[in-house]
Amino acid sequence: MGLKALDYESINENMKKVEYAVRGELYLRASQLQKEGKKIIFTNVGNPHALGQMPLTFPRQVIALCQAPFLLDDPNVGQLFPPDAIVRAKHYLSMIGGGLGAYSDSRGNPGVRKEVAEFIERRDGYPSDPELIYLTDGASKGVMQILNTIIRGEGDGILVPVPQYPLYSAAIALFGGSLVPYYLDESSNWGLDLNDLRQSVARARSQGIMVKAMVIINPGNPTGQCLSEANLREILNFCFQENLALLGDEVYQQNIYQDERPFISSKKVLMDMGPPISKELQLISFHTVSKGYWGECGQRGGYFEMTNIPPQTVDEIYKIASISLSPNVPAQVFMGLMVNPLKPGDVSYEQYHRESKGILDSLRRRARIMTDGFNSCKNVVCNFTEGAMYSFPQIQLPPKAIETAKRAGKEADVFYCLKLLEATGISTVPGSGFGQKEGVFHLRTTILPPEEEMPAIMASFKKFNDEFMEQYA
Amino acid sequence: MGLKALDYESINENMKKVEYAVRGELYLRASQLQKEGKKIIFTNVGNPHALGQMPLTFPRQVIALCQAPFLLDDPNVGQLFPPDAIVRAKHYLSMIGGGLGAYSDSRGNPGVRKEVAEFIERRDGYPSDPELIYLTDGASKGVMQILNTIIRGEGDGILVPVPQYPLYSAAIALFGGSLVPYYLDESSNWGLDLNDLRQSVARARSQGIMVKAMVIINPGNPTGQCLSEANLREILNFCFQENLALLGDEVYQQNIYQDERPFISSKKVLMDMGPPISKELQLISFHTVSKGYWGECGQRGGYFEMTNIPPQTVDEIYKIASISLSPNVPAQVFMGLMVNPLKPGDVSYEQYHRESKGILDSLRRRARIMTDGFNSCKNVVCNFTEGAMYSFPQIQLPPKAIETAKRAGKEADVFYCLKLLEATGISTVPGSGFGQKEGVFHLRTTILPPEEEMPAIMASFKKFNDEFMEQYA
Structure with a gap:
């Protein structure tokens, strides 16, 4: 046979x-x-809850109520849930319509995407458009969607830091593209050397590879460094000169353990630089509910924001997302809760703040x-x-x-x-x-x-x- | 530029x-x-909750407790949750270890996969191996994983029923394969004509296409027909003769609206046929929590079972699933609840039975x-x-x-x-x-x-x- x-x-x-x-x-x-x-002490994956980190109480209360909305009609609900969790559950249930059991739009619920856009605006000080924010089943799925969009075959190269998180090498191999490595310099705290970057691009081009995009992971995985604003400017300028899209993996933006270099987003630095680069450079930024002080890996929630991506391409990405109908809806609510957290004065704020x-x-x-x-x-x-x-x-x-x-x-x-x-x-x-x-x-x-x-x-x-x-x- | x-x-x-x-x-x-x-009356997608279908109460109670496990320590928990929901939540939480916020194994939680295997054994009367069952973010994601495994390029053909659910045409196009259509006969209640099938394969082969697999959707989408056991035998024999893998989309197995042709799985018919076919034919069967009387589309839970697939291929599929780390964990619990439902005598059984x-x-x-x-x-x-x-x-x-x-x-x-x-x-x-x-x-x-x-x-x-x-x- x-x-x-x-x-x-x-x-x-x-x-x-x-x-x-x-x-x-x-x-x-x-x-x-x-x-x-x-x-066994599993330290192979960044999986905080598996190692005993407790989930934040408030978002779990809200999601429990969203999963069991009939509890909201129970006169005893106030004995198990604080009033702000009840209010917030009603907010998401009314936003979502059919509840957590209905497919959402393939890009994710419009209300949650609006909350994400407002978060980005507060963080960066620049407008963000919910229509250019797609929710995903974790950031990895988003990265795969974008790499699948960019890569046509082995002639297409993606610049990836080495050492790198193997999601990138794996996805590039799966989609049949070429990984173009650039080395981070361990002796300068895993800094990025522009000369090395230029040489990597030149070497790839001499092999007939069209370098199309560059990946940065900030803060770094596995290397843990935080990029300075000056370094981000250099990177953005380099991408602009070399006509590369930038994929900014920013899933660790809440995980900062020093005060000299707070997190600063690629989007903010790009916007700060002004035209022409701020109007032209193609940037995709990724975020997740799996990291930070949330660590809600198992829920599989993420988003990506597209900057300077032509509408026709945005539509194609939408179409492909539609094949699997919708990202899981409970994690969309987690994303909403993460980007639109409790505020001082809310009943549960103090506990939420203390836990995080x-x-x-x-x-x-x-x-x-x-x-x-x-x-x-x-x-x-x-x-x-x-x-x-x-x-x-x-x-x-x-x-x-x-x-x-x-x-x-x-x-x-x-x-x-x-x-x-x-x-x-x-x-x-x-x-x-x-x-x-x-x-x-x-x-x-x-x-x-x-x-x-x-x-x-x-x-x-x-x-x-x-x-x-x-x-x- | x-x-x-x-x-x-x-x-x-x-x-x-x-x-x-x-x-x-x-x-x-x-x-x-x-x-x-x-x-607007959205009848474009099979999305029951979006059109007002209420979720089953019991599984939502269990998942709410799993999301908010601290409720289990609250003396008032019994006022909002029945005792069997509490027992079941504890069962899944102890099975899962890190809770719903931890990545599971990329194939899904071993305990849930065991529950799926036991369900299949009860349904079909044949053994099922949890190691050959992978949980997925909905059945569509599973279908895509398998098509991506099979398709190497446009020389690889997949037989797909026409009319067909466009997941298949879309995924085949995305992976660069060739769709080989076979027509269902509307005048004989969307029956499948073996002669037409043979001609489709012959035509594709004459065009240089290597036909590798056949898709059946049973019960049919969009056509609603249920395949008889005799028809399934014909299909399996045909696949065996033509050396095709069979992809059995059985997501509607609980949705049967007549008594003449109850659902019968491809796996059962294959096993009934005995060797050599039962030991050789490569079969992948798909199921979901999105359909049936559950309709939990937004949770994105599914599984596929692999029959007669070589271990090396099973490992490759595992490796690729690992790139996105794990299917979402809450939906794994839904899957466990669906395949291991309440039994007569359980406190919540009557309500569960009445609702479904x-x-x-x-x-x-x-x-x-x-x-x-x-x-x-x-x-x-x-x-x-x-x-x-x-x-x-x-x-x-x-x-x-x-x-x-x-x-x-x-x-x-x-x-x-x-x-x-x-x-x-x-x-x-x-x-x-x-x-x-x-x-x-x-x-x-x-x-x-x-x-x-x-x-x-x-x-x-x-x-x-x-x-x-x-x-x-």
Whole structure:
């Protein structure tokens, strides 16, 4: 009969080219060990609730009422829900019409998109148009929609930072495009070097690749740096000169752990620069309910805002979104709640503020504990996590470890991370999953384990690492 | 500067080829009219809650508790929630670990997948493996994942019924494959003719297309027919002979409005047939929480089950699902509740049973009212809606109407449906959006408007139609 449609040899070759280390060999091995009864600390994905972070109370109250609207008619509702949650649930239910069980418009509910636009206006000080904001099932889905729009084939290149979050390499491979890497400079706190960027573009062009867009992740994943306004200007100018669209992955905009470089959006900097660039540069900005102090990953809510994208293209993106009918509606309500939060004076404000500040303050302390912990280890150096949720220490592996790994048929960082997992239960992602310069090794871990466990985890890491370095010295 | 990355002329050509009539010209015009204050009856999408269907109470109670787990610690919880909802919420929360805000495994929560497997076993009488069941953000997303796996380029063909649900044509166009149509026979109640099927395959092969898979929609969308066991055997045998994978879209399996042909799954028929076919034929079956008496479209929950798919391919599909991290978790709980429903004796059983039976009984009556209504109209003939949620009447348009449409630059059925919309507010989808034989015209409407409004809607339709036929006689 020959090959069948779903035999491995028959299927889409682009799928096979995809690598996705965040859920790769290390994750699979960790899942296996967990099944066998070992205690695993999953720091492979930025998944705060899985590591014990409690959800914010107020949005969960509102969504519970939206899911069970009949509670609003129950005379006892006030015993379980505060009045502002009840008001807010009624607001979203009336905005949504058919409730959470009805498909929304494929771009998301118009009322929520308006709340997002108002949030962006307050944040940036410039107008935002709800018609150019599309809600998505998490930011990753939005990034995939846009890359799928841009990429026609392997002649189309996308500039991606290295180290990078593997969503980008995976999606570019799946859509059959070409990833054009630009390197972040670890020695200058993962800064971006314009000369290196220019060389990357020139090299790609000399290979016949049309470079179409540039990705920035700010704050950085896995690298944790926050871009300064001056740096963002340079990037925007570069994109303008080189005729590139800019994809601004800004999902960690609430996760800032220092005061020197607060988050500033690409959209604001672009608008500040004025015409012609502010009227011409094509920018897509991404955000999510999965990060920040929300961490509502499992709800799958996100949005992207399109700036200077022609209406015909906006319509095509709408049409394609329509194939899967609508983003999930509960997460649209979460997005509304995130961008239109409680205000001082609201009954639940104090609790909401206390909870969110508690999470952010603790993350800031954990970022410090982790960086200091790594820097106290033998052959490990680590930049401070200025933002986002990750620590990305460099592991300076001795030649003997590299050779041993090679003989075992493993990348050296994979070898190290597997040993770490077996010894301590700490499930990380090897740096090779994010890309790095030849012969330099890292791992990525989230800063999300509970704060009270952090000292023990870092001690356990140090013990493993220092013994490993001893063993392979 | 030349073209930019997101200028219409620069973007992915496959996107431009996509047509998606369910949210096409008619929907956009209807949305416009609604904005202007006109009352619109949206029957373009199978979206029950948008048309007033109430959600089932029990699952919404469970999900509300899962979203607000702190309620479980409140001494007053029993005043708003029945004890079985509380037990079930605790069951899912303990199964899920990090709660609804944590990413699950990219295939979905293992416990829910086990509940799905048990449901399939009870339904079909054959074993089902949770490792071969992947949860998705609605069935459409699952269909897209599988088509993306199968299609490598325009040389790969997928057999799709015509008329068809445009998800298939849209996804095949987006992935750059070739749609190979086979016609359903309206005169034999949208039956499937094996000879026609064979000819379709032969024709495609003569054009150099490798036909890789066949789609069936059972019960049919937009055509509403239920496949008999004999017919399913023929289809399976045909796929086996022709070395095709079978994609079984079974999202309407709970929506049956006659007793002669109850739903029977492709998986069961395949297993009944025994080896070699039961061990070799590659089958993917799709299901959802959006249809049935649930109608929870906005939650975006679905699954697919893979039968006889090699492990390496299963792993590739897993890897690609991992790029977007996980299907939304609340809808996974809905799926668990749907496949593992309340049983007689449970405190909330009676209400649950009453609500679901009420919805199904009413849908059955509405299917009848609508079919009879259409058949009472001048130049309209309509098969009975045996299942699913749609009526697909043939509109025999007079030559004068066809000419007038042509002069207006419209397809004749689009012309008719636009006039219908303007005159009555009824928003349908022209048959050309689903494909049909040359010179034959239809429209699709859902049977979902509230039962009490149905007579008035059908009267309004009849008045419009009969005047239209008069005018263009």
